[in-house]
Amino acid sequence: MKNLKKQRRIQVIIVAAVALVVATGLIGYAMRDGINFFRAPSQIAEAPPEASEVFRIGGLVEEGTLVRGQGEVVRFSVTDGGASIPVTYTGVLPDLFEENQGMIGTGSYVNGVFEATEILAKHDETYMPKEVVDALKEQGVYQEPES
Template identity: 80%
Template sequence: MKGLKKKRRIQIILVAVVALAISTALIGYAMRDGINFFMAPSQVAEAPPAPTEVFRIGGLVEEGTLVRGQGETITFSVTDGAASVPVAYTGVLPDLFEEGQGMVGTGRYVNGTFEASEILAKHDETYMPKEVIDALKEQGVYEAPDGQVPPS
């Protein structure tokens, strides 16, 4: 009788471990498309990602590069002060999107151009995404707005 209980307990533990491994694998498989890594323009220039990799890029919209009015596609360049990456976006830009302001885009890097599927812009006078601030600080070009304490 004691041997049977011990055998049953080991079987239950093995089934639980297998079920846990399978559920972990399924969760990881389901989340693979939902995780987007952030890259600064200088990182993209140094080591371009594969055209199939979806990632986020952020920086400042480079002055003089925003081109509208050529169909639905809008083109501009995003920079972190060290490098600049051309961006193409088809769709409606956020109302506060303009040159010299912070932005974060989600998309793929294809043939030397970041093809954005989503563009996010600042939402008030001092907002800039944390990833963009960190990238600008790393390049040594970040300046906090007047009277503001830079986020850490």
């Protein structure tokens, strides 16, 4: 009788462990398209990702590169001080989007151009995404905002 309880307990633990592994695998499989990794322009220049990979790029909109094309097409470059990556975006830019300001874009790197599907801009004069600040600090070009 005592041996039967011990055996039943071991079976329950094994079933629970298998269920946990299966649940973790299913969650990872479901989220595979929703996870976008961040890359700085210098990282993209050093090791360009595949054209099929969707990721986030962040940095400062390089001064003098913002060109509005026909319709909703916008072209500009993003820099972190070490490298500059050309970006194209079709759509309406956020109201606060401008040159020398922080931004993050989601999209893919195709033929040397980052084709953005979404652009996010700063929301006040002091905000900059953490990833962008870290990348700019790595390049030695980040300046603390004045209080």
